[in-house]
Amino acid sequence: MKTYMFCNAHLDPVWLWQWESGMMEGISTYRAASGFIDEYPDFVFNHNEALIYQWVEEHEPELFERIREQVAEGRWEIVGGWFLQPDCNMPSGESVFRQVLRGRLYFYDKFGKVPVTAVNFDSFGHARGLVQMLKKCGYKYYVNIRPGKNIYDFDSEDFIWRGYEGSEIVVHRSDKGYNSVYGKVEEELPGWLEAHKGQKNALYLWGVGNHGGGPSRKDLDDIARMKAEGVDLVHATPDEYFEAIRDEKLPVVEKGLNPIMEGCYTSIIRIKQMHRRLENDLVMVEQMASHAALAGLAVYEKERIDDAWRDLLFSEFHDSLPGSCIAPVEEDVIRMLDHGLEIMNQLKAKYFLALCAGQEKLKDGDTVPIFVYNPHPFPYSQPVDVEFMLPRQLWHKDFSDPRVYCNGEKVPSQAAKEASNFSMDWNKRVIFAHELPPGAMTRFDVRFRVIEKRPGPVLKAQRNGEIRVETARGQVVVNAHSGLVTSYVVDGTEYIKAGAMSVDVYDDAVSPWGGDGVFNPQCPMGSFSPMPAGEAADFAGVRSSSLEPVLVTEEGEVYTVIEAYMQYHKSRMVMRYLVNKLTGVLELELRIFFAEREKRLKLRVPTLLEETEYMGQTIFGREKLPEDMQECVSQYWQAIANQEKALAIIDDGVYGSHCKDGTAGITLLRSVGYGAGSMTWGPPYQDKMYHERMEQGERRYRFLFLAGEREEVLGRADREAAMFNRRVYAQQFCPPGRGTVPAALVRIDRENVTLSCFKRSERSADAYILRVFEAQGKAVTAKIELPILDVSFEAPLQPFEIKVYKIENGAAAETDMLEGAVPLG
Missing domain, CATH: 3.20.110.10 (Glycoside hydrolase 38, N terminal domain)
Structure with missing residues (x-):
């Protein structure tokens, strides 16, 4: 041999x-x-x-x-x-x-x-x-x-x-x-x-x-x-x-x-979530920079963008992103990610201002113009959430209630609690729903009606404890006694079992790599439950002796928001259900203050779907995941589906989950040891001193639940996940009224074709790279339009195929994966 x-x-x-x-x-x-x-x-x-x-x-x-x-x-x-x-x-x-x-x-x-x-x-x-x-x-x-x-x-x-x-x-x-x-x-x-x-x-x-x-x-x-x-x-x-x-x-x-090493799908969640955010910001800024440069409005700052890419790529090291490192490395990587995110924030603002060219000057001093840039090559349909300041401080006790208009037509909107707690009619936050054209800037005008005080919610819990929210496609019911969802109906079909959205607590191993010998997904140690009224008031920071632990906090044309204040041993949590009354989509925000050790948290989503398969998004594809309680890994979404119906769960940086008999368990965090494990010399934590664990403190999560016909849900999952993770950039701005409105950057007509990137070429400042892939396993010919260049072409794609196009001299031509910058070997 x-x-x-x-x-x-x-x-x-x-x-x-x-x-x-x-x-x-x-x-x-x-x-x-x-x-x-x-x-x-x-x-x-x-x-x-x-x-x-x-x-x-x-x-x-x-x-x-x-x-x-x-x-x-x-x-x-x-x-x-x-x-x-x-x-x-x-x-x-x-x-x-x-x-x-x-x-x-x-x-x-x-x-x-x-x-x-x-x-x-x-x-x-x-x-x-x-x-x-x-x-x-x-x-x-x-x-x-x-x-x-x-x-x-x-x-x-x-x-x-x-x-x-x-x-x-x-x-x-x-x-x-x-x-x-x-x-x-x-x-x-x-x-x-x-x-x-x-x-x-x-x-x-x-x-x-x-x-x-x-x-x-x-x-x-x-x-x-x-x-x-x-x-x-x-x-x-x-x-x-x-x-x-x-x-x-x-x-x-x-x-x-x-x-x-299934524990690494969830360990050190802060790195994973910040990585997800920078990952999306980079792709978005590259598109905005390309758009502004092609329109002759700004210079493409490639060196700064490359600097942020280095931050992201370093964070992806196989002991950093998986969370198998020590605490000082966690802090180092978070600092790198913050550095990249700050570069992205600066460049987003720069290119946003450039792309506001040609917008009319403000004519009415009582109107606030809001501009929204959609980076996606398809219409953006999720609600827009933007905070801004009134043109002047209003020293009165009234409330200026915002109303949003597009081209003179009112769109569904509502005031929301702003970040500030300053008692003045000045800082505003508004949520509105209006489809945004792809790859382009859209203007909205906010006008105000002055009312006596901020509108409060009208909806209350019924005698049986149900908080029932009717939507255009069904209903969502939250139980005021448990804080959990008892019904999620879309188009006449009930999708979940009562008691959904429970945050369950499991014993876990000390090792960040896995839970062998300790973690059992079939046997939770307990669950978060509502706080007593007095404790709920103290936790929420309300100047009151008591507060209902489950209540409606905001209500408007777009969302009804329900909050639940929950506890488990020394840990606390606020759950915010955002029910989209226009679309029937349910969103969930979790804010967890965790203080337990060697525990694993999972969000339990039990469905009524039978004979299901569990599916998830992966690198340049999607695939069937195990349904045997095995912890598995997926990216922006996972879905429980049978032959007719499906429920997709979209997240903002959570990768580990399991599924069995139509019930998913989405892993939120693991409070295990940093770089800890039992080796030849015995188990860790024998020295008599303080030993740090992961995830001690505040952690936040966002989820979107999309239910409906199988083809509809699985067809929309990639785009909905892209919108949820790469949100539109919206700002208040009074434009100077100069220049010409730039044409849109890119449009793609097929739902199963994903835009992976639109960026400047590595070798030529005058060429741009567009990378697409077929994301659902269906052969298709997509029409790709580049209005900014008055160019359109067809892209034939086989199932899951990746293709790259170089845009140069007013034309698009297919090139290799490495853009022709390096030989393929």
Whole structure:
């Protein structure tokens, strides 16, 4: 048997250490590996992440130049070629692709290299949508170690992974792991060779990993001695191994490589939610920047946008986004995400103002103009929520009640409680519903009627405790005694069982990676329940001796809002049900003040649907999820559906859930240990001192529940989730009345075609990139219109197919996944 010795140094930039430590260890490891290449004439070192190379380039340029020489000599192999090794389940397809694109650009520009083997050794599972992306980015092979052989029905570590649309890539799954213990190759290798005897070729991964280290002198000497004794070992690249097995018949896998480390789908929820927000802001700002630049209204600030992308991509590292890091890393990553979000806030305001060109000047001093930019390539239909100031402070005790108009016609609207608690008729918040045209700015005018006081809700609980809200499509009923939903009717069909939206509490393990041996999704320890009236008043901050723990707080033309003040042991929670009376859609906001340890919270959604399947959005696709109480991972939505009806649950940054018999459990948080687990030396938390747990304090969540006919719900889920997560940008603004109103940026006519990005080209300031994919598994030809350029074209798409178009010189032409900026290999 010929054994290909794949030496690497799995370098986590953060995990049980902060990025500074990861950077310094990375530089030291590279220096050691480069020195061993000079010393051992047959040794080949392999490494991937662009981030580490960039650190070396910045801080030890002489070493960087020596590595460039060794790469050119074929002694140092660049594998993988991504920015870093991210989580491969939770980022959107576009986000993961940017990991590839940023790495591809760097390695081609600095080394002239285009790797064909992708590497994500340690990522906790891999979404099936990666296959097509890898193939279209020029990769032939993929190396990982998770999940292990327990999820496969074959023993081979090599297999063909087939994507949604039929793309294939050869995968090597190393069941031994990605590294070796320092100086222990001589002890490990004989047993490994015995286990693999009978194979013609084998791939052995070695080199000290995690915090770094890579090859050691002892291991290199021991390998040389074993070779001299006749063991067929060769220092190699993974490409050489894959070429050697090219003609072997391999098993085929047609699913996502999950589940694994299921606790990571939910640990450290703050990073996940902030990542989701920045992920959406980046795509939105790229579109706004493109729109303003194409209209000649503003410069596309690519460097600043790229800076924010770096913040996002770093946060996606497979110990950051999954929440398996220590508390200082959590704070570091949150600071990075905040940095990216601040850049996005500044640029959103800049491009918003530019895109207000051509709007008429304000003619009426008593009217407040509101401008709303819709970044989506389809009409925006969810309510708009905007806060603004009156032109002047009104020193009276009356209330200026806002009414919203579009082109002189009143639209459904209502006043809502503003953020301020300043007792003056000045700060206003209004919610209104009006369809917004795609990729364009829409103007609304807010006028006021002066009334004696702020309108209060009229709706009360009935004698039986029901708070019943009638909608245009049915009803929502909340029980005032339990604070839970007892009825959700849409178009004559009841979708839920009484007691829905319970927040249940489960015992959990201490480990952020999973709940093995402790967590049981069938046995909650308890649930949040309504507070006593006196405690509810104290919690709500109301100057009253008592307050009904479940009550209607706001009521208008768009929403009826019901609040429930709940408690569990030392923890508190406010639930806000927002019932859209115009559409029948139910929204839920949770604000949880958590104080428990080693607990897992789940939102329970029991439906009346029978013979169901559980489905969820994944990277560049959607797929059926397990219905066996197994914790599974999905992205912006999951849905319970039978052949006729469906209920979709859309979220703003929650990824873990389970389902059984038509009841979903959406995991909200896990109050487990930072980087904690039971190892050789015993369980953690034995030292007599304070030990921090995750999720202690305030956490917030938003959900939207979409019920109806199966085809309607599953057809709308992607667009509704996009609107819920990438909300329109709305601001009060008095325009100068100059210029011309720019035409819309982009429109797409097919519901199952998703716009992944519209951005400036990587190589040309005069070219733009539009990426789309078919999201529902249905072949379609979409009409794509670019009114800003007076261009339209048809995009034929096979099920789940990704396509990229370059817009240049007034025309759109299909290009490759890498925009033609880097060869595909």
